[in-house]
Structure formats: structure tokens, C-alpha cells
Amino acid sequence: MRCALFKPPLSSSTLLSRLYFSPLPTIICGDLLRRVMASSSSSSRAFQLRLNPLTGDTEWVVIEEEDLLETEKSKSLLATTSYLDMLNDGRRNRAFRLAIEKTITGPCHVLDIGAGTGLLSMMARRAMGGQGVVSACESYLPMGKLMRRVLRANGMDKNVRVFHKRSDELRVGVELNSRADVLVSEILDSELLGEGLIPTLQQAHDMLLVNNPKSVPFRATTYGQLVESEFLWKMNDLYNNEVNISDGVRLTPAGLEGIFGVKPQQHAMHCDALSEEIQLLSEPFKIFEFDFWKRPESHGEVVMRIPATVDGKVHAVVSWWVLQLDFEGSIFYSTAPGWINSFNTSKPPSCIRDWCDHWRQCVWFLPSGGISVSKDEKVLFQAVHDETSVSYSLKVDGQTNFNVYKTDDFNIRLLPERIATYGDKEWRMAVLTAVRSALQNRSSPLCVVADDSLFLTIVTASLSKTSHVISVLPGLQEKGALYVQTVADANGFSMDRVRFIGKKASLLGKDDLNQRKVDLLLGEPFYYGSEGMLPWHNLRFWKERTLLDPILSDDVFIMPSIGILKACAMSLPDLWRSRCSLKYIEDFDHTTVNETLGACGDLPSPQEGPCLPYFIWQCGEAKELSEIYSIMEFNFSNPIHACSAKKEVVFSKPGVCHGFVLWIDWVIDEKNSVFISTGPVSRYWKQGVKLLSKPVAVKAVNDSAEIEASFDPSSGELIVRSSISELYAI
CATH class of the missing domain: 2.70.160.11 (Hnrnp arginine n-methyltransferase1)
Known part of the structure; x- marks a missing residue:
């Protein structure tokens, strides 16, 4: 899963975890979680474009080239990639080593496209007995700089030529002294072709490789x-x-x-x-x-x-x-x-x-x-x-x-x-019940759907023949508006009571509402294009509700009314193995990448890995070791503000604890009795996973741990820390 010659179309969801380098970006690298763009190494500074989850806006952060691997933002970006998971795949690493040793039997010129940490380049150099030439192409500048660290740690920085360029930017007679005899590469995604395998191979065979070259992989x-x-x-x-x-x-x-x-x-x-x-x-x-x-x-x-x-x-x-x-x-x-x-x-x-x-x-x-x-x-x-x-x-x-x-x-x-959610009978009934109850005894209510919920737009217009609905649809926009118009008759409402405003909910003013105040402010919350983000990033709804405070009526109904941060201690051995710290990979030292890639295990005490989004039901072996705990509440009747809380988590089962799974339960009715959970049981939402610095053995029921969470209202980020006392790290 490497940077290669590939330029897929952009979407709003790509803005998270993407780097732009000056001059203008020309490449997208890696799987759909990495989403990065880079140019050649001639740039002396990087422009990092990040999505602010609370606003949906993108923000530019300027980073000097020498600091690319040192800033916390750069580290967090690399930690969300699949590099660490891939480097922990021992069967993959062993298969590539055996194939390279079998294919490369003497000095030659080897080209490594999408070199990552340089693992395949080092394997090729070693297979040639210290002779020959290895040209490593890695266009993603932070990863290229990390590769140089790895090469130095293994005494190969003088033996592998590193190019911070796309493969189609390399020229024989300029960067390369000759066409390469052997191609080693791993530019594959789950579909095989999505990282640009075909155009990358085409250009390499046309411009960079000898006729009938050797290759690893072969097919x-x-x-x-x-x-x-x-x-x-x-x-x-x-x-x-x-x-x-x-x-x-x-x-x-x-x-x-x-x-x-x-x-x-x-x-x-x-x-x-x-x-x-x-x-x-x-x-x-x-x-x-x-x-x-x-x-x-x-x-x-x-x-x-x-x-x-x-x-x-x-x-x-x-x-x-x-x-x-x-x-x-x-x-x-x-x-x-x-x-x-x-x-x-x-x-x-x-x-x-x-x-x-x-x-x-x-x-x-x-x-x-x-x-x-x-x-x-x-x-x-x-x-x-x-x-x-x-x-x-x-x-x-x-x-x-x-x-x-x-x-x-x-x-x-x-x-x-999302399709499955909209077809879930219990979910639909919960939402319908909450909205129906909120509409009772309200004459001609003004309702604002602040997110991308098509379901809430249709339900609100259908349940009340006198309601006026303003739908924002910040991500779906015109397509969402056209859709609602198309299905209006089938759902028994007239479009003269539904209006779409092409601006963010937070920018709505009295003029947009004909000087009225909002009686119902609704959200699932769901923002199109943000589905792969952490659960608390949907607290964007809280930010927007805060900015809308001047136009909310005194008795406004807000749905959801409360968000509850939930946590459960879990055993996650498969996920842990894929994220644990690296030592030697096929005899090549990779310890220098651990902090940058957000590894867990065997790290200095203050260092902790990031919270990452996963579908827990897809994370291999998983076992709950505690009850589910409410860590803290986000009350949307109040303006957005910093929150922090600590909670003692008591283990209910013995086992090996690898971390905590966190999610949000949304309270959606006026009586605070109807909840919609985004926890692992639903299988339709990603949870946040905070892996421990070291796994611990829970030897007895009633052993305890402490989890601390703090919410930053300026960034929308939730910082999670944990400590486990009276237990023994493995």
C-alpha cells in the first residue's frame, strides 16, 4: 500500500489525513484512510490541509520540511495510515524476503516503487551481497524522510538511492543511471487496482525497466x-x-x-x-x-x-x-x-x-x-x-x-x-417516536435539520401538515434536495413546506427564517463524507447548535439532546498485533518508526498511541472485560464547552486487556428515555479504539483501571488517557 502513479477523483471525505506539498500537489497516496498528496523533495515546507470535524472546514497548517516527522499533527496523520499494520504482517514480510532472495541472485539495478520504510529495498540490497544499485521511489515526503531514518539505522543509507518523487517523474539519464533490471513493489489495495497498479506498471515498463525484467511480485x-x-x-x-x-x-x-x-x-x-x-x-x-x-x-x-x-x-x-x-x-x-x-x-x-x-x-x-x-x-x-x-x-x-x-x-x-441504518426497523421507530412527540401541541413549528439526514427531513415534513422544514444538507447539497423533491408525493407532504438553504446550519440567520425562531433543531447526527471519522467528530452538531443559539426559541426541542461518551475495556489481540511496536523485520531494525507511526507496546511511559476508528465487529478476536461505562455527557442545551472526566472501570472478566473501545450514545427524546447507540453491537458505526501502552493481564474480577477523557471544543478532538494499577503488564 504505497504511493504510486495514481490520480483518483477527490471527494469531501478525502480531506481528512491528507498532506499538500508546495508546489501544487500531483499525487494521492495509499489506501482511503491515508489520503495524502505530495510533490518532489525540492520543497522546503509542507502545507498540511486538515479537516476540522467541528466545522467541516479545511484548515492549512504550514510545516517546515525538517519538522515533518516531529510535529504532533504530522505524527497523528502517519498514525492513521496502514503502514504499521502492514509492517506487522509477518507472513507478508517473509514472503517478499524469500521471493527477493530467489529472484535477485547477483548484482543488478533494482527499482523499488512506493518504497515506504525501505524494507524491500534493503532486502534487495542484501540479496545482491552488497553490490549493485537500488533506486527507491517514495513520493510521500514524510514517509520518505522516515525511510532515510530506517536506512541509517541499518547502515544502508549509502547503499539505497532515495527519490522523493512519483515514479513517472523519474527519468533514465537524470535520476536513474540506467533502466532497472528488477522491479520490486507493493502498491496494492484490497481491490488490487485501487492504488494505481496498472498505470504505474505501464509507465515503469515504458520508461524505467529493461525488456522482460524480473519482478517481485511476479503475478x-x-x-x-x-x-x-x-x-x-x-x-x-x-x-x-x-x-x-x-x-x-x-x-x-x-x-x-x-x-x-x-x-x-x-x-x-x-x-x-x-x-x-x-x-x-x-x-x-x-x-x-x-x-x-x-x-x-x-x-x-x-x-x-x-x-x-x-x-x-x-x-x-x-x-x-x-x-x-x-x-x-x-x-x-x-x-x-x-x-x-x-x-x-x-x-x-x-x-x-x-x-x-x-x-x-x-x-x-x-x-x-x-x-x-x-x-x-x-x-x-x-x-x-x-x-x-x-x-x-x-x-x-x-x-x-x-x-x-x-x-x-x-x-x-x-x-x-448508512443504507443498513436507514433500513433498521428499531432505529427508524426510535427516531419517529422522538420527532412525533416533539411535534405534538406545536402549531406551524419551524424545524431545521442541521445535518445530512434525509430521513429526518422526510419524517418531519410527513408527520406534521403544518410544519415548515429547513434542511441544510451540508454534504449532500443539491443531490439531497433533488432527492427529497422526488420522493415528496410518496411520503405525503408538499414541497411548499420544505426549503433548502445552501449554507451551513451555523450561518443561518433571521433573514433565512423570515424573522422566526427555530422550534425544532434536528440531527441524527450524520455528516456525509465523515463516516470514517471518530464517533465524537459528530459533535459538530453541538458546535452548530451553539452558533445557532440566537435564533432558537425558548422552548426549542433539540435532537439529540445529549451525547454520552461510553467506554468498555476489551481484549483485542488481533488488533493489538497489527498495531504493536516494531523491532526487527526480517533482520532489519525498524524501532525508529514506532513513535511516528503510533505504535503500542514497549514505548517510553509518557507515549501513548492515538485513538483510531474501527468497526470492532471486524477486528478479529474481541472480548469485553468490563461492563459498559458512561464516561461523560455532552449536554446540547448548553453552549459547547471544554469537558473532562475520569472514571474507574472495574473488570468483570479475567483476560488480557489491550485497550478501551469508546463510542457515543445519543439521547434523542425530550424525556431522555430514547437512546441511539453507536456501540459495537450495532455494527453500522465505527467506534474509537484506544490501545494501551502495554497490554495487561486481568487476573481477578474487580481489578480496576482508570480512564480519563477531555474534549477540546476548539478542535473537536477527544484526548483519552488510561492507567491500570495493581495489574501486571505483559
Whole structure:
């Protein structure tokens, strides 16, 4: 997962964890959590663009080049990347070492694209017996500087030439003395192509490599499997899910089934966590092969007939890839789910791996609720790839058209978890009950929906025939407005009572409200494009409510009324292993990267890792070791202010504690009796994880720990610290 020659489109969600370097940025690096851009090393200062979670605005921070790895903001940015998780993947590291030693048998010129910490470059240099040339290309400047530290720590800073450039900026005769004989690279995401593998290989073969070069990896093969899963179905098919809900709200009315859905793409997911909820409907099948040692094609297409192994309904295609790292085909690495455990000529290899988060399986959802199949029935499967992605379409014999997404099907595209939330009967009932109660005994109330909640906009307009609704939709904007207009009739309200204002809720004034005051201020809270952020970043609603104070009525109903920070001590061995501090990786010292990458374990006492967002249900082995505790409350009836609290957490079960999981429960009714939780049980929200500096053994029930949290109203950040006494660090 490296910086490579790739320029995908930008979205509002990319603003978090991105660096811009002067001159103007020309590259995006890494997986969708890293989101960084960089230029060449000629710049003497960096301009860091960060998203302020409380305002939705971006802020520029100027950092001198020599301080790139020293500032807390730069460290926190690197800590949110997947580098640490990847470097802790021992099976990956070992496979690359064995393949490099097998491929490089004498002095030559090796090109490492997306070099990261320089691990593969050092492996290549060692394989040549200290001879030859290694050119390492790492365009992400902070990582390039970190690589130089690692090279110095291993006595290889004179043996590896480092270029802080994109691979397409390198020129033979300028940076490179000659074309390279061997390519080593690891520019792969969970889908395989999303980090720009194809354009990077194309340019390298055209301009930087000799004819028929050696390469590590040698080949990558993608595989797929047809599956049935009610859980996956609910994450995609809101229309048919709403058929079973009788609350009178229709986000996807009849005749408009395709107006609301997930983006037609492969969604990375830990499918092992769903193994008991998935029915396999086919054997695994090979889809595409990509050879690193030759120039790839920009586009490809395959059509095949896949026999169904049992009766069922195909809701999704689960896909993964297998790397063949050496020419002979004896060294493999796979991202296959755990249920793929065969390794023979008739089925794809799996090379079962430990839990890791840098590569997951991918899920492709079928539109229109999927397709029904009978045992032995052939499913016609079509796969198409372009330079950066793969898409699928399916149909069974007798159907005239493929089951395929159309580009104009959707007005609103949301993440699968948001689709599932809007189809959750209990969640909908809680929101409906709270809004209905707030509207009672109010004549012609003025309601402001301050966030991107389409559900609240429709519900409020539907429940009261006299209400006036102003919806802001800061992220969805015009598309959201068009959507609400389209479904208004089906939900029984007139658009003359709904107005959209193209500004932030915090900027609303009396002139926007016709000199009226707000009777209901509503939010889920949900801000489009911020779904991957930490739970407390949705306290943006509190900030906006504070700025709106002059236009709120004396008896205003605010939903949610309170946010409650919750915490639970947990055993998270798989997540811990992926984030623990590094020592030697295949005999190369990596201790110098630990602080910068936010590692846990074996660090000096004051140092603590950051809080990071995860779906706990996808984090491998997880066990609660305490009850759930309320740490502190954010009361939205008061202006936003600094908060801090300490809480003693008493362990209820023995085990190894690796950290605390934190989330927000939202109180959404006037009587403070209706809660919506974003905790691990729901599976539709990410939680915050604070790993301990060292894991501790909980030997007896009633042992205790202390957790301290402080909220900064200027940045929207929550600082979490923990201490465990009378326990023994492992």
C-alpha cells in the first residue's frame, strides 16, 4: 500500500489525513484512510490541509520540511495510515524476503516503487551481497524522510538511492543511471487496482525497466465467489427492506427503487466476521490475472458461466486476490477469507493469513435485491476492469439482461452501513417516536435539520401538515434536495413546506427564517463524507447548535439532546498485533518508526498511541472485560464547552486487556428515555479504539483501571488517557 502513479477523483471525505506539498500537489497516496498528496523533495515546507470535524472546514497548517516527522499533527496523520499494520504482517514480510532472495541472485539495478520504510529495498540490497544499485521511489515526503531514518539505522543509507518523487517523474539519464533490471513493489489495495497498479506498471515498463525484467511480485490473480447473506442484503437493498417496515416512510418508493443505494464499487470488508452469516452459492473462481513482469492492458473483460452449488439468492460477490511472488510459483500471499483453505491445482491457493487490516476482502453488492439460483444452474458472470477498478454483472439462463448498476440509477449513493441504518426497523421507530412527540401541541413549528439526514427531513415534513422544514444538507447539497423533491408525493407532504438553504446550519440567520425562531433543531447526527471519522467528530452538531443559539426559541426541542461518551475495556489481540511496536523485520531494525507511526507496546511511559476508528465487529478476536461505562455527557442545551472526566472501570472478566473501545450514545427524546447507540453491537458505526501502552493481564474480577477523557471544543478532538494499577503488564 504505497504511493504510486495514481490520480483518483477527490471527494469531501478525502480531506481528512491528507498532506499538500508546495508546489501544487500531483499525487494521492495509499489506501482511503491515508489520503495524502505530495510533490518532489525540492520543497522546503509542507502545507498540511486538515479537516476540522467541528466545522467541516479545511484548515492549512504550514510545516517546515525538517519538522515533518516531529510535529504532533504530522505524527497523528502517519498514525492513521496502514503502514504499521502492514509492517506487522509477518507472513507478508517473509514472503517478499524469500521471493527477493530467489529472484535477485547477483548484482543488478533494482527499482523499488512506493518504497515506504525501505524494507524491500534493503532486502534487495542484501540479496545482491552488497553490490549493485537500488533506486527507491517514495513520493510521500514524510514517509520518505522516515525511510532515510530506517536506512541509517541499518547502515544502508549509502547503499539505497532515495527519490522523493512519483515514479513517472523519474527519468533514465537524470535520476536513474540506467533502466532497472528488477522491479520490486507493493502498491496494492484490497481491490488490487485501487492504488494505481496498472498505470504505474505501464509507465515503469515504458520508461524505467529493461525488456522482460524480473519482478517481485511476479503475478497477481483475483478470485471471486457468489454468496447469499441477509446482512449484506440489508446493506444494499433498501427498497425491499422497506417493504417489511410499516412506519409510513418510504425512502425508496415504488417505481423509484434505484433512487437510493450504495455506490457500485467493491467495498473492502473483513468477511471472516460474517462467515456464519454467509451461504456460499458457488465454488471460488478465477477472474483476472495481472503480470508485474510485463506491461498490463488498461482494460480487460471476462465472461464465464459459474455453476451454483446450492439453491439460494446471490446477494453479493466476495472477491480477493493471490500474489505469486516468484517466477516458479512456490511463494504465495493471499487475502482470501478463512473459509478458503485448499491449496491444490483445482482450487485457488489461500495461504491462510493472520488478521490484518491493510488488506481485506471486497464485497460487490448486486442491485435489485440480487438474483435467485438453483443448484447446478449456470450464472453468467461478467467482469470488467479499467485502470483502477473492477466491476461485475450477473444473470442466469433465461434472463435477457445482466443484473447491473446503471450510472443514472441513483440520485443518492451512501456507504453500505448508512443504507443498513436507514433500513433498521428499531432505529427508524426510535427516531419517529422522538420527532412525533416533539411535534405534538406545536402549531406551524419551524424545524431545521442541521445535518445530512434525509430521513429526518422526510419524517418531519410527513408527520406534521403544518410544519415548515429547513434542511441544510451540508454534504449532500443539491443531490439531497433533488432527492427529497422526488420522493415528496410518496411520503405525503408538499414541497411548499420544505426549503433548502445552501449554507451551513451555523450561518443561518433571521433573514433565512423570515424573522422566526427555530422550534425544532434536528440531527441524527450524520455528516456525509465523515463516516470514517471518530464517533465524537459528530459533535459538530453541538458546535452548530451553539452558533445557532440566537435564533432558537425558548422552548426549542433539540435532537439529540445529549451525547454520552461510553467506554468498555476489551481484549483485542488481533488488533493489538497489527498495531504493536516494531523491532526487527526480517533482520532489519525498524524501532525508529514506532513513535511516528503510533505504535503500542514497549514505548517510553509518557507515549501513548492515538485513538483510531474501527468497526470492532471486524477486528478479529474481541472480548469485553468490563461492563459498559458512561464516561461523560455532552449536554446540547448548553453552549459547547471544554469537558473532562475520569472514571474507574472495574473488570468483570479475567483476560488480557489491550485497550478501551469508546463510542457515543445519543439521547434523542425530550424525556431522555430514547437512546441511539453507536456501540459495537450495532455494527453500522465505527467506534474509537484506544490501545494501551502495554497490554495487561486481568487476573481477578474487580481489578480496576482508570480512564480519563477531555474534549477540546476548539478542535473537536477527544484526548483519552488510561492507567491500570495493581495489574501486571505483559
